[in-house]
Amino acid sequence: MAKIGVDAVARALAILKAFGPERREMTLTELATATDLYKSTVLRLTATLEEGGFVTRGDDRLYRPGPELWRLGTLYRQSLDLGDLVRPTLHRLVDATGETASFYIRDGNQRICLYRVNSPRAVRHHLDEGQRLPLNRGAAGHVLAAYGEGTGASRKKVLAQGYYVSLGERDPEVAAAAVPVLDGQGKLRGALSVSAIRSRFDARAQKLALTSLKLEAQALVGLLPASEA
The missing domain is CATH 3.30.450.40 (GAF domain)
Structure with a gap:
């Protein structure tokens, strides 16, 4: 069970790391391609990330980095x-x-x-x-x-x-x-x-x-x- 938990965290982090200056917003398909994960896996993980504020999904169905990342980034810069x-x-x-x-x-x-x-x-x-x-x-x-x-x-x-x-x-x-x-x-x-x-x-x-x-x-x-x- 511990290994499954670690894998899930690693996959969630892979989704967050897929965003960058050239990829500020992505579709489900693009996220799956960027992370080499199944769409069903991405969908499940992004739902949890969205609930925690780490990603957002707009009416256009595009995923974007969420406000929680800004808060953590600000803390990092300050420290x-x-x-x-x-x-x-x-x-x-x-x-x-x-x-x-x-x-x-x-x-x-x-x-x-x-x-x-x-x-x-x-x-x-x-x-x-x-x-x-x-x-x-x-x-x-x-x-x-x-x-x-x-x-x-x-x-x-x-x-x-x-x-x-x-x-x-x-x-x-x-x-x-x-x-x-x-x-x-x-x-x-x-x-x-x-x-x-x-x-x-x-x-x-x-x-x-x-x-x-x-x-x-x-x-x-x-x-x-x-x-x-």
Whole structure:
């Protein structure tokens, strides 16, 4: 009986997860297709979800997310400490690359190092949290500008490849790679970056950094609540 209960919950959650920015409303058939469940199963589960306020069904017979999800989402946003999500990410990046990892946000024409974990190496690129840097130089700056409201020359390139690598742009001895951090609705929340002494940030190191950055940024998509802006 316990296993049946767990399966039922998993199927109900699959129905809720089927909704998204591109699928805000669905028919019974579409829900069944999206979840790979029988229509009869979907119908039974949605009846319970509708009773609890997790889904609604309009006169047009379309299913939509219900108000209870908004209430729970609001509670999650209010209790969320961004640092609790980002700091473990930075530690994993340092472990994977051996270099300094940081998370930047944009503030006007500058970027702020909101969180960072410095490399354990004796010779390293050292950053302090709260440090302000220019937006038009450096990997994270180019990413924030491109995915924000920037119109710089690098914007098309950054958007096309989904990352930026800088070699001595801001400091001739420093190199970095950065990727955007987006929430579930595709809104820019910041930029993840790995920075190093330029002499050891060769093609192999760049590839490792970018692979690690992309994996961590993608993992954050599922953890960050959608921005209200």
